[in-house]
Amino acid sequence: MIPIGHYLFVSLALFIIGVIGVLTRRNVIIILMSIELILNAVNINLVAFSRHWANVDGQIFTLFIITDAAAEAAVGLGIIIAFFKNRETVLADEMDLLKW
Amino acid sequence: MSALLEFLKTYMWPLIFALVIVGVLPLLAGYVVLMERKVMADMQARLGPMRVGPHGLLQPIADALKLLIKEDIIPENADKLVFWFAPVISVTAAMLAYSALAIGPFFQIAELNIGLLFIVAVSSMGIFGIILGGWASNSHYSLLGALRSTAQMISYETAAGLALVGGVLLAGTLSTQKIVQAQQGGTWFVFVAPIGFFLYLVASIAETNRAPFDLPEAESELVAGYMTEYSGFRWAVYFLAEYANMIVVASIATTLFLGGWLRPFGSIAALDFLDFFPPLCFLGVAGYCFYRTPKQPEPIQSGVMALFGGLCLLLAAAMALPFVPAFAASKAGVHGAFWFLLKVSLYIYSFMWIRFTFPRFRFDQLMKLGWYFMIPLSIVNVLGLGVYKVLRQLQWSRWPAFLLTTGGTLLVAIWLVWLAQRKVAVPGPVGDMTEAEG
Amino acid sequence: MTPTQISQIAFYFFAGLAVLGAILTVTVRNVVHSAIFLITSLLATAGIFLTLGAQFVFAVQIILYVGGIMVLFIFVIMLVNLDVALHQLQFNRQGWVAGLLALVLASQLGFAIWFARGEGSLDIPAGRTGALSPQNVEQFGLALFEKYALPFEIASVLLLVALIGAVVMTKKRV
Numbered sequence: 001m002i003p004i005g006h007y008l009f010v011s012l013a014l015f016i017i018g019v020i021g022v023l024t025r026r027n028v029i030i031i032l033m034s035i036e037l038i039l040n041a042v043n044i045n046l047v048a049f050s051r052h053w054a055n056v057d058g059q060i061f062t063l064f065i066i067t068d069a070a071a072e073a074a075v076g077l078g079i080i081i082a083f084f085k086n087r088e089t090v091l092a093d094e095m096d097l098l099k100w
Numbered sequence: 101m102s103a104l105l106e107f108l109k110t111y112m113w114p115l116i117f118a119l120v121i122v123g124v125l126p127l128l129a130g131y132v133v134l135m136e137r138k139v140m141a142d143m144q145a146r147l148g149p150m151r152v153g154p155h156g157l158l159q160p161i162a163d164a165l166k167l168l169i170k171e172d173i174i175p176e177n178a179d180k181l182v183f184w185f186a187p188v189i190s191v192t193a194a195m196l197a198y199s200a201l202a203i204g205p206f207f208q209i210a211e212l213n214i215g216l217l218f219i220v221a222v223s224s225m226g227i228f229g230i231i232l233g234g235w236a237s238n239s240h241y242s243l244l245g246a247l248r249s250t251a252q253m254i255s256y257e258t259a260a261g262l263a264l265v266g267g268v269l270l271a272g273t274l275s276t277q278k279i280v281q282a283q284q285g286g287t288w289f290v291f292v293a294p295i296g297f298f299l300y301l302v303a304s305i306a307e308t309n310r311a312p313f314d315l316p317e318a319e320s321e322l323v324a325g326y327m328t329e330y331s332g333f334r335w336a337v338y339f340l341a342e343y344a345n346m347i348v349v350a351s352i353a354t355t356l357f358l359g360g361w362l363r364p365f366g367s368i369a370a371l372d373f374l375d376f377f378p379p380l381c382f383l384g385v386a387g388y389c390f391y392r393t394p395k396q397p398e399p400i401q402s403g404v405m406a407l408f409g410g411l412c413l414l415l416a417a418a419m420a421l422p423f424v425p426a427f428a429a430s431k432a433g434v435h436g437a438f439w440f441l442l443k444v445s446l447y448i449y450s451f452m453w454i455r456f457t458f459p460r461f462r463f464d465q466l467m468k469l470g471w472y473f474m475i476p477l478s479i480v481n482v483l484g485l486g487v488y489k490v491l492r493q494l495q496w497s498r499w500p501a502f503l504l505t506t507g508g509t510l511l512v513a514i515w516l517v518w519l520a521q522r523k524v525a526v527p528g529p530v531g532d533m534t535e536a537e538g
Numbered sequence: 539m540t541p542t543q544i545s546q547i548a549f550y551f552f553a554g555l556a557v558l559g560a561i562l563t564v565t566v567r568n569v570v571h572s573a574i575f576l577i578t579s580l581l582a583t584a585g586i587f588l589t590l591g592a593q594f595v596f597a598v599q600i601i602l603y604v605g606g607i608m609v610l611f612i613f614v615i616m617l618v619n620l621d622v623a624l625h626q627l628q629f630n631r632q633g634w635v636a637g638l639l640a641l642v643l644a645s646q647l648g649f650a651i652w653f654a655r656g657e658g659s660l661d662i663p664a665g666r667t668g669a670l671s672p673q674n675v676e677q678f679g680l681a682l683f684e685k686y687a688l689p690f691e692i693a694s695v696l697l698l699v700a701l702i703g704a705v706v707m708t709k710k711r712v
Contacts, residue, residue, distance in 0.1 A: 021564030023636030071700030078707030217597040224605030
């Protein structure tokens with residue numbers, strides 16, 4: 001049997017990589033993808049604990065998180081397309097209209 | 101070493117089945133292509149391929165050899181790695197779907213609890229092969245074809261999935277084995293959910309990018325869509341994936357709506373003589389082969405024809421095996437595979453029939469059909485089948501429940517068609533058509 | 539090789555693949571390659587779900603995440619892809635702050651997991667899986683439509699809102 005700690009460490013690694021991606025990349029699309037990585041890390045945790053406690057609730061939370069991710073991706077990508085139409089860029093630090 | 105032996109002992113049959121499928125599926129796809137050319141020729145009053153082998157029987161092998169030794173061209177500005185990898189994704193997705201399909205009660209690689217869901221999930225990955233291949237070619241036609249294809253496949257996947265949900269609702273399970281078993285005593289689901297079957301038929305044609313929905317590969321508009329820059333072996337792999345996908349959707353429809361490996365009228369004892377059909381069918385084909393053997397123009401063609409006749413005799417013997425009392429147990433497996441493949445071929449034949457009958461759709465017509473007709477109707481269909489199941493649980497007999505639910509769904513379908521046909525007065529200045537459409 | 543051993547090998551393989559895919563996702567230059575590596579990572583995660591016996595979540599992960607969301611991502615990348623953007627700077631100048639932050643976060647969480655492991659409470663006990671059958675799709679469905687019926691409805695409303703939002707956002711003129 002694989003100890004649950006291993007699952008948690010995989011999840012931790014994915015989470016940290018996602019955080020680094022969000023903080024360092026300039027491309028908005030990659031930032032969104034890094035957020036997907038973070039959500040994914042949480043999913044691993046939930047499913048692993050669902051197995052650990054022999055309770056199906058964790059899997060259901062996973063389903064809700066995936067639903068959330070779908071909604072977030074749809075709206076986020078919509079915003080990116082609208083922004084690209086106006087400014088011809090997808091770089092996060094060029095979105096500075098409100099910076100003054 | 102002993103660990104390996106243990107492994108082989110546990111997983112022997114799944115491994116053998118997997119090897120058989122990986123080996124047979126390309127051959128089968130090649131012969132589906134031959135069948136398509138023959139059917140097309142028949143509908144256009146021609147003969148079709150006749151030269152390679154008697155009646156063109158060796159044409160698929162010749163085609164495959166030609167594609168293998170063709171020059172492999174990679175465009176200069178292509179993304180080499182993705183270009184190389186994209187066809188592999190397509191064909192892997194198509195073949196992986198077979199790991200959960202049951203060709204008979206015995207012939208199945210893995211009996212999964214989520215069988216049908218697994219197949220849908222895996223075959224939805226095939227989209228990536230298309231879109232990445234189109235992108236990696238670095239060509240406008242390829243990219244346009246890939247984007248069209250993706251939009252089309254995603255739209256129709258929803259409709260196909262909802263049509264499948266209807267069938268799954270009736271069966272009460274996702275496992276392919278149990279779905280077929282649920283149809284064993286009673287009727288096949290196509291007679292309970294004809295509208296669901298129709299929806300799946302249309303959606304599966306769109307999903308496999310075939311005419312009349314073959315816009316991603318429309319020659320007159322996009323050269324060859326996402327495959328424009330592909331040649332030789334890579335192109336062959338795409339082609340294989342396409343035909344393997346056809347076989348997969350046909351198998352899903354067979355499993356869910358056409359009773360899988362069950363014999364027609366399995367519950368009527370008076371029609372048990374249908375059990376003799378499989379061996380007699382092959383016997384007839386073998387007889388025809390031997391009858392044609394002396395009439396071939398070349399001696400080598402006569403030889404090949406006789407070989408095919410012998411092969412059919414062998415198959416007939418295999419089909420007759422269950423009538424030997426010692427091997428009676430093999431009946432479900434052997435005959436099951438026969439009926440399953442027969443139904444799959446009939447489904448694919450209907451694909452071809454449709455392809456050679458209807459003209460191609462325009463892209464906006466395609467999208468309109470998908471979003472304004474197929475998806476709403478498939479949702480209503482799921483509701484209707486739910487009502488059917490509840491009515492059956494309330495001890496209604498079969499016909500009133502069937503007529504009520506199917507009639508209701510049909511009324512909704514007619515209403516949807518009326519909505520789409522209705523002429524709407526579009527406000528706005530003349531010539532501003534794009535705005536009015538969107 | 540027993541099934542347990544196979545599932546162990548499968549877990550470590552998928553775990554390595556997921557982490558590798560994630561690292562490549564945030565480091566490669568080309569956005570499409572990034573998306574491909576993210577798909578790899580998501581598929582490997584689906585494999586991890588399978589080793590945990592969560593078959594339905596496995597299927598949902600592939601159908602929704604890989605077959606839906608990632609196709610949407612690639613679609614948008616191809617709509618907005620700029621060849622210019624490839625030659626620009628891909629990382630911003632706050633790399634060292636991000637690294638520090640990530641290090642702190644990683645050490646915190648890692649310590650927490652390590653500490654809890656020391657108490658022996660985080661190993662899966664052998665008999666614990668009794669209540670959750672290995673094929674738990676039915677349990678999943680029952681819980682979803684009985685205990686979690688209201689959240690389920692709320693999630694569907696959320697999807698509807700997102701749908702309308704996305705349509706409004708990408709319209710030519712609002």
